[in-house]
Amino acid sequence: MDKLLKLLQENARFSNERLAAMLGTTEQDVAERIEKYEKEGIIKGYQVLVNYDKLRPEHVTAIIELKVTPKRNLGFEEIARTIMMYDEVESVYLMSGGYDLSVRVTAKDFKDVAMFVSHRLAILDSVLSTATHFILSRYKENGVIMYDEPEDERGVTLL
């Protein structure tokens, strides 16, 4: 991947000035490249990475596996579009393998997730079955280590 994208993925708040220095180019070049990425839809937005494990009041996240019957002509698209409209849905993926759609949901507690699955998902026509997996602990999210990093054990050397 392009180094600029990688740096932005690591920290989207780096200023263009800083990015230009790190990449050995001009600020204008960085600005132009970012604009191009945005126009092409390669950069879709800039978000904050929240560590839900530390957020109070607590939140729960679940990954729900769905088996669905694809609609004639529309495939999986229609059902995916329906599901992604709900605010509590963070991501929807079409999967290969043992099930069809993977849906990630964050809500305020277990009951909320359970209600969402039974009242919103299970009732949909084409949904054949659901399997809900709750996330118990977050170790790494989008490439960022979420727990407190271990202490640097390297000693000072003049080597």
Added chain:
Amino acid sequence: MTPVDYDSILSKKAKDIKPSGIRRYFDVANEMEGVISLGIGEPDFKTPWVIRKAGMDSLAQGKTQYSANSGLADLRVEITNYMARRFGLVYHPQDEVVVTVGGSEAIDICIRTVLDNGDEVLIPEPCFVCYAPIVTLSGGKAVAIPTKAENKFRLTAQELREKITDRTKLLILPYPNNPTGAVMRREDLEEIAAVLREHNILVLSDEIYAELTYNGRHVSIASLPGMRERCVVINGFSKAYAMTGWRLGFAAGPAPIIQQMLKIHQYAIMCAPTTSQYAAIQALKNCDDDIQMMVDEYNIRRRFLVDGFRRMGLSCFEPEGAFYVFPSIKSTGLSSDEFCEQLLHAQRVAVIPGTAFGASGEGHVRVSYAYSLKHLDEALKRIQRFIESLTPVKAGKTASHVL
């Protein structure tokens, strides 16, 4: 019973070695809460997985014996392949390579192999701290050649020529350089080589940072015409492959020198750690891409720091190798020691005074970028606050420029 009189038992040579000047400073730093260190001189990357796996596999297979004194035959072959592939240097694996316990041991046995009492060794400074003490222990005399910031800390032919005497036997060439990050380009090396060809002087070329260069590939002085026979090239796995703890390096050079070094190595060490040697074979065979990945990452951090220091108004020579920047702190009016001491107490950032690497390091500090960008970013912010607190009037200007 007669009490032991340590003073009369201990050798004068050992007692005369000065303990590292920064020990006390880092003892203080370690006691303080919330200190950010930029003092470390080893990679923050882990050894690439395939290399670690190769070490583990060799243990699982019970390969726990000594190896040949000069190192595993397969490893020596891979080392010569590597030297040819990366630096255009051709050596015979049978008698021109010795595998050592880190580059450090190679430096030690090379110096011991060359020196008789009173022989002189030329050492460009600022530099890594081990050369002079080893020279002294070997009965030689360390002769510093101070290099200058205006020459980008490169050794010049004139500086070299001025220090050569009838007793000069060895020139240490520590490039890419710790602590300055300086490199010697081909044209710089050619001038040095021209001087050396007129003398009977050997070169110990310490190329441990050879893979970590940012403006073109490293050039070894041994690759210049007529220089191979005058050079012992020392390299290792610590910096290129992030393998510091494995303690593995090597020396390559003409057989008449390497064979003498091998005798000392044999009696002092026997052989380098076998597990590390098996891991190193894997490193040389399959890890050129891992080196590139680390170099790209270091390069981003290097530019980040140089840019950051210049923004603070510190003049900062652009380092082209290793993983250190060596900004000048002269504009603060403080000495290197004072700067480091005050920065530590005021903002809890630990950097190393340039004087730890020789008197010519005065006016500079060494900052390592073997750290994550996040870590470096926080450290720069603190250093910026420190600089502003020193020069309130001037800082007003810099601050608005930064934000």
